[in-house]
Amino acid sequence: MREVETRESLNLIIVDDYEALSRAGADWLAEGIRAKPDAVIVAATGTTPMGMYIELAQRRLRGLIEPSRLRLFQLDAYLGLASDDRRALFNWTRRSFIEPLGIVEANVVRLAGDAPDPWEACRAYDAAVRRVGGFDISILGLGPNGHLGFNEPPSAPDAPTRVVELTPESIVSNARYWGGQEQVPRQALTCGMDLLLAARRTLLLVSGAHKHEILHRAINGPQTPEVPASYLQLASNVTVLADRAAWQGL
Numbered sequence: 207m208r209e210v211e212t213r214e215s216l217n218l219i220i221v222d223d224y225e226a227l228s229r230a231g232a233d234w235l236a237e238g239i240r241a242k243p244d245a246v247i248v249a250a251t252g253t254t255p256m257g258m259y260i261e262l263a264q265r266r267l268r269g270l271i272e273p274s275r276l277r278l279f280q281l282d283a284y285l286g287l288a289s290d291d292r293r294a295l296f297n298w299t300r301r302s303f304i305e306p307l308g309i310v311e312a313n314v315v316r317l318a319g320d321a322p323d324p325w326e327a328c329r330a331y332d333a334a335v336r337r338v339g340g341f342d343i344s345i346l347g348l349g350p351n352g353h354l355g356f357n358e359p360p361s362a363p364d365a366p367t368r369v370v371e372l373t374p375e376s377i378v379s380n381a382r383y384w385g386g387q388e389q390v391p392r393q394a395l396t397c398g399m400d401l402l403l404a405a406r407r408t409l410l411l412v413s414g415a416h417k418h419e420i421l422h423r424a425i426n427g428p429q430t431p432e433v434p435a436s437y438l439q440l441a442s443n444v445t446v447l448a449d450r451a452a453w454q455g456l
């Protein structure tokens with residue numbers, strides 16, 4: 207069962223569970239690919255979108271979608287990890303999105319967390335996004351602290367691509383991927399708020415009861431740097447896709 211509602215600029219889609227969320231997310235992106243096969247896209251890692259990416263990969267194998275011409279930009283990166291480190295977010299994107307969807311490597315732009323000058327890497331990334339006219343499609347998860355990518359609170363809506371310090375919440379939340387909090391890098395590079403909020407279509411995926419409170423603050427609360435995702439209320443064409451556990455009658 208699916209409920210659809212529009213609240214200010216946000217389209218809300220509420221589905222029963224994670225499987226339904228993954229299918230609905232795949233439907234959403236499949237439509238975007240059909241409309242523009244070479245769309246410029248930024249796509250999150252994290253646990254939430256993985257089911258959607260698996261569903262997309264299966265549809266590709268069945269010949270239902272042709273995502274190989276998408277032009278992909280990396281959303282965020284830990285600072286200082288070697289490019290061949292399994293834990294580098296780019297390599298997670300490679301395993302979960304680039305390879306299963308057959309995206310041509312020449313059409314992928316990294317956010318180079320291992321660059322000798324990471325600030326210069328951020329500027330180069332910003333320039334590359336602007337050269338292609340910005341993002342057509344943005345697929346985001348919702349951080350437990352309201353972050354988008356690694357735009358940690360506080361993040362202003364005009365914050366550019368930059369090097370950031372991770373907040374304690376993000377370190378706790380990512381400890382599961384690192385075998386403990388102590389191992390989690392303290393700094394990261396993130397695609398800027400300015401670029402994300404200017405995307406022509408955005409999908410925010412939210413699953414699980416532990417996201418209920420922050421989802422409430424993101425869509426109903428004041429727009430504030432303390433909840434970077436709250437600025438999505440001001441962006442155009444944003445779809446919030448949540449399961450019932452996250453929604454709980456919001």
Ligand code: PGA
Pocket residue numbers: 251252253254255347348349350353354355379
């Ligand atoms: P998650 O991460 O999908 O693993 O919950 C979301 C995020 O931190 O942005």
